[in-house]
Amino acid sequence: MRALDWSSTPLGPPERWPQPLKTMVGVILAADQAMFVVWGAERTMLYNDAYAEILGGKHPRALARPFFETWAELVESVGPIMERGYAGVPSSMDAIELVMLRKGYPETTFFSFFYAPLRDEVAGRVEGVYCACVEITERVAAERRAAFRGALEARLREMQAPREIMAAAAQMLARRLGVDRVGYAEMEPDGAAAVVHADWSAHGVASIVGRHRLASYGPGMEAALREGRTVAVGDVAADPLAWGATTRDAYAAVGVKAHVALPLVRTGRLAALLFVHAAAPRHWSPDDLALVRDVGERTWEAVERARAEAELRESEARLRELADNISQFVWMADASGAIYWLNKRSLDYSGKTLEELQGWGWRTVHHPDHVDRVVAKLSRAYAAGEPWEDTFPLRGKDGEYRWFLSRAVPIRDASGAIVRWFGSNTDVTAQREAQEALHRLTETLEAEVAQRTEERDRMWRQSQDLFVVMDVDGTFVSVNPAWTRVLGWEAEEIIGRRHRRFKHPEDVAADEEDLARLREGISVTGRLNRYRHKDGTYRWISWGAAPEGDLVYAVGRDVTDDMARQAELETAQEQLRQSQKLEAIGQLTGGIAHDFNNLLTIVRTSVGFLRRENLPEERRRRYVEAISEAVDRGSKLTGQLLAFARRQALEPVPFEVGAQVSAMAEMLGSVLGAGIEIVVDTADEPCWVEADRTQFDTALVNMALNAKDAMEGAGRLTLGVICEGGGGGGGGGRVCVALGDTGSGIPPDALARIFEPFFTTKEVGRGTGLGLSQVFGFARQSGGDVCARSRVGEGTVMTLSLPRVVPPPEGDGVEASDDPRTLADGGGRRVLVVEDNREVGAFATQTLQDLGFDTTWVANGEAALAALEEGADRFDVVFSDVVMPGMDGVALARAIRARLPALPVVLTTGYSHVLAEEGLGGFELVRKPYGAEDLSRALAGRVRAS
Numbered sequence: 001m002r003a004l005d006w007s008s009t010p011l012g013p014p015e016r017w018p019q020p021l022k023t024m025v026g027v028i029l030a031a032d033q034a035m036f037v038v039w040g041a042e043r044t045m046l047y048n049d050a051y052a053e054i055l056g057g058k059h060p061r062a063l064a065r066p067f068f069e070t071w072a073e074l075v076e077s078v079g080p081i082m083e084r085g086y087a088g089v090p091s092s093m094d095a096i097e098l099v100m101l102r103k104g105y106p107e108t109t110f111f112s113f114f115y116a117p118l119r120d121e122v123a124g125r126v127e128g129v130y131c132a133c134v135e136i137t138e139r140v141a142a143e144r145r146a147a148f149r150g151a152l153e154a155r156l157r158e159m160q161a162p163r164e165i166m167a168a169a170a171q172m173l174a175r176r177l178g179v180d181r182v183g184y185a186e187m188e189p190d191g192a193a194a195v196v197h198a199d200w201s202a203h204g205v206a207s208i209v210g211r212h213r214l215a216s217y218g219p220g221m222e223a224a225l226r227e228g229r230t231v232a233v234g235d236v237a238a239d240p241l242a243w244g245a246t247t248r249d250a251y252a253a254v255g256v257k258a259h260v261a262l263p264l265v266r267t268g269r270l271a272a273l274l275f276v277h278a279a280a281p282r283h284w285s286p287d288d289l290a291l292v293r294d295v296g297e298r299t300w301e302a303v304e305r306a307r308a309e310a311e312l313r314e315s316e317a318r319l320r321e322l323a324d325n326i327s328q329f330v331w332m333a334d335a336s337g338a339i340y341w342l343n344k345r346s347l348d349y350s351g352k353t354l355e356e357l358q359g360w361g362w363r364t365v366h367h368p369d370h371v372d373r374v375v376a377k378l379s380r381a382y383a384a385g386e387p388w389e390d391t392f393p394l395r396g397k398d399g400e401y402r403w404f405l406s407r408a409v410p411i412r413d414a415s416g417a418i419v420r421w422f423g424s425n426t427d428v429t430a431q432r433e434a435q436e437a438l439h440r441l442t443e444t445l446e447a448e449v450a451q452r453t454e455e456r457d458r459m460w461r462q463s464q465d466l467f468v469v470m471d472v473d474g475t476f477v478s479v480n481p482a483w484t485r486v487l488g489w490e491a492e493e494i495i496g497r498r499h500r501r502f503k504h505p506e507d508v509a510a511d512e513e514d515l516a517r518l519r520e521g522i523s524v525t526g527r528l529n530r531y532r533h534k535d536g537t538y539r540w541i542s543w544g545a546a547p548e549g550d551l552v553y554a555v556g557r558d559v560t561d562d563m564a565r566q567a568e569l570e571t572a573q574e575q576l577r578q579s580q581k582l583e584a585i586g587q588l589t590g591g592i593a594h595d596f597n598n599l600l601t602i603v604r605t606s607v608g609f610l611r612r613e614n615l616p617e618e619r620r621r622r623y624v625e626a627i628s629e630a631v632d633r634g635s636k637l638t639g640q641l642l643a644f645a646r647r648q649a650l651e652p653v654p655f656e657v658g659a660q661v662s663a664m665a666e667m668l669g670s671v672l673g674a675g676i677e678i679v680v681d682t683a684d685e686p687c688w689v690e691a692d693r694t695q696f697d698t699a700l701v702n703m704a705l706n707a708k709d710a711m712e713g714a715g716r717l718t719l720g721v722i723c724e725g726g727g728g729g730g731g732g733g734r735v736c737v738a739l740g741d742t743g744s745g746i747p748p749d750a751l752a753r754i755f756e757p758f759f760t761t762k763e764v765g766r767g768t769g770l771g772l773s774q775v776f777g778f779a780r781q782s783g784g785d786v787c788a789r790s791r792v793g794e795g796t797v798m799t800l801s802l803p804r805v806v807p808p809p810e811g812d813g814v815e816a817s818d819d820p821r822t823l824a825d826g827g828g829r830r831v832l833v834v835e836d837n838r839e840v841g842a843f844a845t846q847t848l849q850d851l852g853f854d855t856t857w858v859a860n861g862e863a864a865l866a867a868l869e870e871g872a873d874r875f876d877v878v879f880s881d882v883v884m885p886g887m888d889g890v891a892l893a894r895a896i897r898a899r900l901p902a903l904p905v906v907l908t909t910g911y912s913h914v915l916a917e918e919g920l921g922g923f924e925l926v927r928k929p930y931g932a933e934d935l936s937r938a939l940a941g942r943v944r945a946s
Contacts, residue, residue: 330425467554518552746790
């Protein structure tokens with residue numbers, strides 16, 4: 001195997017063999033049992049020394065050759081097994097009978113073997129077959145001899161009379177051997193033949209009765225007679241010359257025409273000597289348990305030669321029958337090489353008869369360019385008596401030439417002389433065409449590889465990107481010239497040094513982590529780091545790296561200028577955002593100033609008239625109402641601003657959205673007018689949220705009013721409720737409320753700004769621009785969102801989404817109550833007022849006193865705690881502002897609850913980020929601006945717990 005040029009075989013050089021093939025070849029070469037491997041579409045065979053003994057004369061030519069070129073005689077018997085193996089099905093068989101041509105002549109053999117498929121390591125496709133086999137020819141023959149012996153002895157034991165036993169034995173042996181008849185002779189214990197069966201008198205057996213003594217039958221017979229043992233046929237056949245020579249000579253002297261096999265059967269005093277007669281020459285294989293010869297007048301050597309020729313003729317007959325049913329060309333030639341037989345496949349291909357192709361007539365179908373070479377090579381092989389092999393084209397009956405691989409082996413007799421030649425031709429046109437195509441492809445690939453190599457080298461040299469090869473420890477192995485152009489370093493200044501020597505110190509730790517990932521086989525892309533230029537500056541490099549074995553291949557691009565431009569862009573964008581914020585703030589403050597100036601105009605005018613003396617009571621009430629309405633409008637305006645800013649104090653409660661939307665739809669009918677058709681489509685399942693119900697209703701009203709304006713008072717408004725996630729009424733999903741109108745739609749440039757404060761597409765006087773801002777602020781502060789999609793002329797859909805929650809237990813739902821309470825008397829209850837604003841504090845104190853409360857006013861939380869420390873029993877309730885310097889109102893309320901849990905605390909504010917972010921914490925809230933009624937309702941019912 002080492003001497004073989006594997007590059008010329010279909011497998012190629014061993015270093016390029018697939019790993020499964022390498023593994024199995026290593027296994028079979030290390031094994032003592034006969035094994036072989038067949039690999040690839042060509043069924044190329046490799047085997048070990050033990051299998052080489054099975055190959056016989058076919059070794060070493062079988063090495064690296066197609067399996068069925070070596071074993072052409074096994075195509076029908078082994079072919080299906082091999083195909084099952086390539087189909088992925090293992091096979092095991094015991095005592096399979098095979099007719100093999102491995103010693104120059106056909107022989108019957110027996111094998112036990114196991115076939116297993118071998119798969120490709122990547123795709124899992126079957127690429128070959130592995131076989132382990134054991135030749136058991138001798139074992140099978142011995143088993144068959146033993147079986148016959150046992151059957152014979154069992155039959156004899158069933159008999160009673162000696163002659164009946166002998167007759168039955170003779171009959172049984174005749175049937176077994178398929179001969180005309182088997183006779184017997186009775187023998188005395190001293191070895192003299194006593195009685196000869198009548199059928200054998202004509203064969204001269206009677207003439208030898210009484211002649212033979214013990215010595216004439218050899219030591220094997222003598223010992224058997226003396227010891228009273230039975231000599232079985234198998235024992236005699238195993239060593240016929242041990243006693244047969246004397247018998248052979250004695251019978252030849254009296255002209256006996258039958259060779260006698262002498263199984264000895266003991267029947268008490270007498271022994272039976274069985275004679276086997278064959279009317280015509282015949283051969284029995286070892287399991288027949290008899291050695292039968294038609295001796296005639298020939299010598300013993302002539303008998304052996306005749307036997308061999310008879311066996312050869314029978315084997316040839318079987319081989320011809322087999323060869324006529326295979327796809328290969330099979331032929332036989334005499335000792336000189338003249339062909340005298342061709343199989344059916346050969347004749348069908350050429351379209352000629354056997355007579356036309358006998359002798360050297362086969363050359364008539366050879367290609368003219370090859371016939372002289374082939375004939376000369378054949379002649380040399382015949383003269384030397386050596387096997388030969390050649391490839392040449394043959395013409396078929398269609399006139400086309402196909403390529404064939406021809407092999408021939410000499411068949412020798414016992415003396416070693418060549419008696420005939422056996423050959424086979426295998427069609428290798430497809431393989432040859434494939435090899436030629438492979439050769440052309442190889443040449444093409446070589447040119448492409450050379451071209452690609454030049455292109456790669458050119459790219460390596462001319463690329464502006466940094467190419468680098470380094471080991472997995474970060475030591476540079478190779479760099480391209482771009483390193484000099486980009487970073488100023490020459491290749492020899494970099495190769496052999498660690499990467500960290502050239503990197504910014506702040507980037508080394510992250511790059512070491514990347515190297516650890518690369519050592520684990522994980523690629524790294526998009527990594528940014530800084531490499532030091534030779535002039536001391538740093539350049540930003542964007543890297544991509546991939547591991548390959550013990551090396552890392554990486555490509556880097558200088559992005560320093562890109563990052564500078566990106567930084568400039570981000571600075572410009574930030575400046576733009578600040579400008580937009582200032583513009584929005586300007587728009588916001590302008591809108592606030594405009595609306596509040598309107599309200600203050602009403603208040604100031606009304607106050608001016610109220611200062612007049614003798615003002616009629618009716619006009620006085622009208623001006624007071626005007627001031628009150630202006631205060632309410634101002635309060636709503638600040639509420640909308642706080643909602644947009646997400647700084648309002650919400651009072652979230654759980655409620656079912658479908659029911660709330662249905663209830664609001666009834667109210668919206670009167671708000672929107674008869675020209676608007678309202679359609680409600682709620683979900684089939686309950687959809688619960690936890691939010692400020694008042695703000696939720698306000699958001700629906702604001703979106704509905706915008707839809708009304710877009711439809712100009714006539715159209716259809718659809719309110720839909722959709723539950724997403726949190727099936728079965730559970731939490732974890734979203735609840736979406738969609739309001740769709742059939743209005744004019746919103747232009748794309750305006751759609752992006754509709755939630756900005758004071759932005760409106762309506763004409764002056766028709767809207768403040770704060771309605772959708774309230775929706776946006778409420779949604780975000782409640783953990784949800786609001787979005788709009790619109791197309792001009794096709795209407796608008798606004799969708800408010802809120803987090804879905806688990807429904808509260810029965811009876812825990814919070815119902816809103818808007819019933820006003822009557823103005824209550826303070827009844828002398830003691831109130832600690834905490835307010836840092838002097839005017840508001842004085843006004844609140846005066847108002848509470850007018851309502852019948854006893855008040856004490858302090859300016860901050862610390863003063864309030866000090867007053868409580870002096871005497872907590874002095875107060876029934878604490879009324880505190882939230883936004884104060886130092887300790888805010890919420891912190892004060894918590895401190896009071898910790899120290900005096902029975903003392904009620906009521907908070908008030910017009911704005912507080914603390915309440916907006918953290919909630920009320922269980923404390924009651926009075927919103928600014930408040931009136932006397934608000935204070936009365938909040939404080940009158942608050943009494944210190946006992």
